[in-house]
Structure formats: C-alpha cells, structure tokens
Amino acid sequence: MTVTELLQNLVRRPSINPMGRTDIPSDLAHESRVTAYLEGQLKSLGVECHRQPVAAGRDNLIAFYRTDSPITYLWEAHQDTVPVDGMTVEPFAAVLRDGKLFGRGACDVKAGIACMLAAFARLVREKPVGSANVILAFTVDEEHTFLGVQELMKANLTADFAVVAEPTLLNVVTTHKGVVRWQLETGGRACHSSRPDEGVSAVYRMAKVVAAVEEYAEKLRTSRSHPRLGSPTLSVGMIAGGVSPNTVPDQCVIQLDRRLLPGEDAQAAIDDLSAFLAARDFGFSIATKRHFACPALSPTADDHPHLQRFAKAIGPHEKLAVPYGTDASSISPTIPAVVFGPGDIAQAHTKDEWVELAQVERAADILFRFAAFP
Ligand SMILES: [Zn+2]
Structure with missing residues (x-):
C-alpha cells in the first residue's frame, strides 16, 4: 500500500x-x-x-x-x-x-x-x-x-x-510554548431585573475582573521574553453569565488561556494572576477552577x-x-x-x-x- x-x-x-x-x-x-x-x-x-x-x-x-x-x-x-x-x-x-x-x-x-x-x-x-x-x-x-x-x-x-x-x-x-487553561467565577444575588438594586450582579463584578485581567495581560506581555518564543501571553476566550434579560445574574464565568514559556510552572501562572486580582480589593470573592495544563x-x-x-x-x-x-x-x-x-x-x-x-x-x-x- x-x-x-x-x-x-x-x-x-x-x-x-x-x-x-x-x-x-x-x-x-x-x-x-x-x-x-x-x-x-x-x-x-x-x-x-x-x-x-x-x-x-x-x-x-x-x-x-x-x-x-x-x-x-x-x-x-x-x-x-x-x-x-x-x-x-x-x-x-x-x-x-x-x-x-x-x-x-x-x-x-x-x-x-x-x-x-x-x-x-x-x-x-x-x-x-x-x-x-x-x-x-x-x-x-x-x-x-x-x-x-x-x-x-x-x-x-x-x-x-x-x-x-x-x-x-x-x-x-x-x-x-506550553499552555494552562482555567476559569474564574464570580457570584452575586439574583433578583427580578425591575428592582436591580435588590440583587448583586455577578456580571458587573466580572466586568471589573475582566478589565483587570486585560491590564495584567498587557503587563505580562512586556514582563519578559524568550529569545526564540517571545513573551508569555494571556487571553480571555469565553465569558458566560446570567439566565435571562429580566434576571439580575448571580453567576458569571470566564475561561482563560495562558501560554507558558519553558521553565514556567502552570500553577504558579494561575497563582500570579490570582494574587494580582486579590491586590485589587474588589470586595467579592473569585473562584478559580483549573482545567488542564501542558508544559x-x-x-x-x-x-x-x-x-x-x-x-x-x-x-x-x-x-x-x-x-x-x-x-x-x-x-x-x-x-x-x-x-x-x-x-x-x-x-x-x-x-x-x-x-x-x-x-x-x-x-x-x-x-x-x-x-x-x-
Ligand atoms: Zn496535531
């Protein structure tokens, strides 16, 4: 054959x-x-x-x-x-x-x-x-x-x-390069959208997180560089939150993709972003769930x-x-x-x-x- x-x-x-x-x-x-x-x-x-x-x-x-x-x-x-x-x-x-x-x-x-x-x-x-x-x-x-x-x-x-x-x-x-993917999740309190002040929007919370992640990604890009592979990168690939237009959302999730340089540890990359976000003192918690990593x-x-x-x-x-x-x-x-x-x-x-x-x-x-x- x-x-x-x-x-x-x-x-x-x-x-x-x-x-x-x-x-x-x-x-x-x-x-x-x-x-x-x-x-x-x-x-x-x-x-x-x-x-x-x-x-x-x-x-x-x-x-x-x-x-x-x-x-x-x-x-x-x-x-x-x-x-x-x-x-x-x-x-x-x-x-x-x-x-x-x-x-x-x-x-x-x-x-x-x-x-x-x-x-x-x-x-x-x-x-x-x-x-x-x-x-x-x-x-x-x-x-x-x-x-x-x-x-x-x-x-x-x-x-x-x-x-x-x-x-x-x-x-x-x-x-x-290698890759690590994980998600971040914000919570809130659902209520009818006619009285949004009675709830807490997980989407508004996530909007603050996303803006901070974008800032972090920009810093990461200029932080270090490998002679052949260039800089590490971070991208938010997906966002999901809410169940209907007339409900204040109590959950929002983003999916992240971080490209790793040789020698970079996947968990350390996740922890570094978490520390950056924690320093922002948002006043709400952000749950982290790791999906997979490949060095x-x-x-x-x-x-x-x-x-x-x-x-x-x-x-x-x-x-x-x-x-x-x-x-x-x-x-x-x-x-x-x-x-x-x-x-x-x-x-x-x-x-x-x-x-x-x-x-x-x-x-x-x-x-x-x-x-x-x-
Ligand atoms: Zn292939």
Whole structure:
C-alpha cells in the first residue's frame, strides 16, 4: 500500500475529538475506527503491538520494531482530529486533486501517521543492517487535553530521541510554548431585573475582573521574553453569565488561556494572576477552577547527536520555535523530543484542510532513512 492510500484510508475513518461537546454523532466521535485500522496494519506486519487503554473506548497503540542496535527512536502521532463544522470540502472523502489530499485530519495529523507507519513498515520489511529500534505510538486526545500522551509516558518507554508528528513543512520544531487553561467565577444575588438594586450582579463584578485581567495581560506581555518564543501571553476566550434579560445574574464565568514559556510552572501562572486580582480589593470573592495544563517544550540543542542525525536525513530545513502546543512537551522531560511532519500548520483545523502529497512521501522517506542508517 502506498503512503497516499494509507492516508486516504485514515481520512475516511472519522476520529473527531468532541473537545467537551455533546453534539458530535457517535459514528464520528473519538478515535476507535482509526485505532482498529492501524492495529490491523501493524498486526499484518507481524510486529509486537498492543493497546493502552486511556479512556472508555479510547486506546493508544504502541508497536515495536526491534533490532540489536543500542539506539531506540520513538515516533509519536495523535489519532484524533478537530470537529468538521463549516468545512467547505467533504471531510471524510479523502479527495485527491492537484497533488493534494483534502479532508479533516489530512494535514493534522493523519499525514504524519501515514508517513510514520509507511516508514515503519518499510523498516520491518527490509530490516536494514544496523537500523535503530523504533517504537511507534499512536495516541488519543491530543486536540483537547493530551490524555493519550500522558498515559503513554506512564508506560516507562525508554528511547534516545523522539519525533512527534505535526505539520511543520518538513522543518524541525525544537521548542514551543506550553499552555494552562482555567476559569474564574464570580457570584452575586439574583433578583427580578425591575428592582436591580435588590440583587448583586455577578456580571458587573466580572466586568471589573475582566478589565483587570486585560491590564495584567498587557503587563505580562512586556514582563519578559524568550529569545526564540517571545513573551508569555494571556487571553480571555469565553465569558458566560446570567439566565435571562429580566434576571439580575448571580453567576458569571470566564475561561482563560495562558501560554507558558519553558521553565514556567502552570500553577504558579494561575497563582500570579490570582494574587494580582486579590491586590485589587474588589470586595467579592473569585473562584478559580483549573482545567488542564501542558508544559512548554524544552529546547533540544542543535548539536544533540540524534538531532544532528535527523537533520542530515532531512536535508535543508529550518529549526523553528512555535507558539502552539504539541504532545512533544509531555515526552521531553523523559526523552529529548522534536516536532516534524508534512503539511503546513496554516492548513490544520481549516475549512478546506489539505496536505501536499509529495511532502508526505518525502517525510516517509526521511523517517525511514533516519532509522535505517542512524
Ligand atoms: Zn496535531
């Protein structure tokens, strides 16, 4: 099977991450169809392959190509995609046109899965003398809360170097920001809106909080800067409060997204804003609820021996620092990790998501040569 056929078969199997929503039909939601397909492919190669349960009906897959080399590489890609709302191309038809494949996940990151699996299969078939061991891991839930990769790292895998698939236009991401998301909630006292003075508006309270958060975010932006990643950022992404126009609201919630630099602690970031708000003496309490955090990807030095080997297998490319998060940061505390793959992040999550097939083929060849001739 060609890498393009593999990619078509993956795009035709929906694996939408509901990301907390309840309106995604069950025949489109979660990764099980992709997991079953990949498991079939790996079993037909005759390699050791097992499932690692992460959540109900959601399993990571881990497969092993074993040699007598002292070197082991971990290749990781996520099985899930974002939802398909508003797409202008058929999301699961995997249409080929002008050297591109269109569909949800084509770029992010089923192209990455296809090239890793194709390179892995070629290693198994050809068994090049001196080739490195490869652990292939396909995880769940990257697009929402990184549950899959966190479970994967509990399996105590050991490897010398990890490549995490994300669209990088065949460049190498050696560092990226992390993220922590949490919510702040104000309370009040509800009453009929014809007598608003008898109640306390949680929305008015939150308005003061939001104005202070904006001030804090501006300060944060100028407080410090990483030479490659720039400054940390904070954004209020959602606000919700009240039940009807004729009721003074007794609850208001905002959702915050704080991007972390390498070395920044997620809880410390939350606590720092809380202390800033406490110093304002608003005279009401603000409840905090943390949702999830993913650390920044600590940079891999350009002269790391396995990164140098990988760079040689790629040929001309750039080393990048990016603001978005990936599975790599959960791997890098244990195994040095970089991000690499075909396609452009600009096409990820878009209404006409596509990937250039020539890049997918090149990526498969690069990964094969990286492991075959370490
Ligand atoms: Zn992705």
